[in-house]
Amino acid sequence: MPYPDPPARKPADPRFCTGPARKRPGWSADALTGALLGRSHRSADAQERLNAVIARSRGVLGIPDSHRVAILPASDTGAFEAALWSLLGARGVDVLAWDGFGRTWLRDVVDQLDLDGVRVLEAPDGALPDLTAVDAGRDVVFPWVGTTTGVMVPDARWIAPDRAGLTICDATSAAFAVELPWDRLDVATWSWQKVLGGEAQHGMIALSPRAVARLATHTPPWPVPKVFRLAEQGRVKDALFAGATLNTPSMLCVEDALDALAWAESLGGLPALRARAEANRAVVAEWVAARAWLDFLAADPATQAPTSLCLRPVDPWIRRHGEPEQRRLIQRMADLIAGHGAGYDLMGHRDAPPTLRIWGGATVDPDDVAALLPWLDWAFEYLKAEHGVE
Incomplete structure (x- = not known):
């Protein structure tokens, strides 16, 4: 059998990685010339840039003022782990798993947090579990898009508006690519390295008033690592939502995130x-x-x-x-x-x-x-x- 000739045309940019994803069109390192390198992330100038990432992310994503937004370490993984470790344990939890990352969160809930009252709603690769089986009286943990399978929840109709539990959503392959229903999401996490094409290792979290109330009233029965700690001694870390961070952020990555957000705004x-x-x-x-x-x-x-x-x-x-x-x-x-x-x-x-x-x-x-x-x-x-x- 003869070998076929390769196509004559190639993509102008052949990078199709899922994360870190391709940089925005026209990007060059010149976009980072204003980065506050060698400056304290606690300085007023750095705090202004960190708050700008929060404010502009809120604006592009349409996050309501009622939700609180913060920058967290360790990409979407760190942000989602912070949600699990800080918020779970107050009531039973349903875990939806239909891809590699959903199953990772399931292992965290079952093996690391050792929670009782866990219900697993699982589906084989390529399908979704029965979303109508989710109990509105329980917390629910799920990805919006299963990154390893490309399967996403098609809508939020299965999430009860009068739910008693929290909805905790890994939205990293959805944020900036689908319209997320913020009135149905109590927790959503994402990273800069996905749809925006930003640099890695920084995550973001958005918390509804119900999630903030949980933080203020619920003390997990396990030790919470410092990089996951959204509350301490019964008090929400308010400074997190005003540009503070749990560890030292890269101001080079912050500048890159601002560049990506400016590009998104310029498109509409x-x-x-x-x-x-x-x-x-x-x-x-x-x-x-x-x-x-x-x-x-x-x-x-x-x-x-x-x-x-x-x-x-x-x-x-x-x-x-x-x-x-x-x-x-x-x-x-x-x-x-x-x-x-x-x-x-x-x-x-x-x-x-x-x-x-x-x-x-x-x-x-x-x-x-x-x-x-x-x-x-x-x-x-x-x-x-x-x-x-x-």
Whole structure:
């Protein structure tokens, strides 16, 4: 079987990593020249910049004034862990798990916090659990977008407006790409490194009045590490929501976040960011619909996230292999494409089924996605030629 010729056209920017995601169009290190390097993060000037990140994030995301917003260490992971360690334990909890990160939070709740009264609502990769089974009298822990599977909750109708429990949402692959229902979210966390394409290691958290009240009245029965401590001795750390941080932030990363937020504002804010992400998903969806050898991992189109675009080969030749060999074959495809400089970091997450994954966040140009897709066809045909498959 002859080897196919590679496509003539390559993406102008071949970076499709899910995080740290591609920088905004036109970015250069010149955007960081105003960074307050060598200055204390407690100085008035640094506090002004940290508060600007909070205020401008609130503005772009449409977070209501009733919610309190803070910058936390260790990316979205640190922000979400802070929520779990600081808020859980006051009542029973439902944990929704349908991807690698949802299952990580499940392990934290069950194995690390050792909570009683945990209900697990789980689904296989590519599907959602039964959202109608969530008990409004209990806390609920869930990701809005399952980053490793590309499956997202399609709406918030399953969240009761008169709930007694808290909704604790990992929103890192959703924030700045979908419109989050702030009236139904008591806790939401995200990082700068996803849809905004900012630098890593800083997370953010938004807390509703109900979540703040929980912080003020609930003392967890376990020791809370300093970098997760949103309250201390029954008092909410109010300074966190006024530009203070739990450890030393990188002012270089802060400057980069401000640059990304300025770019988002220049486009027209959240509606424009959402439109760019949805355009990327639409390009992939149209292409996938004309292919027989692969499909979205998200079985229901209503649950296909516009950011983490996870594609699973369904060709019988690949599917007849066991999972380790499928993963090796798909990795070979990703390596072939990367070797030509046509697309980097396309292999799916290690905790997901064997998949190809394209990040479709707003910093990615739909024209680059369109230029990438023929390379997936080429890599598949090249792989078959290597193995003598007709």
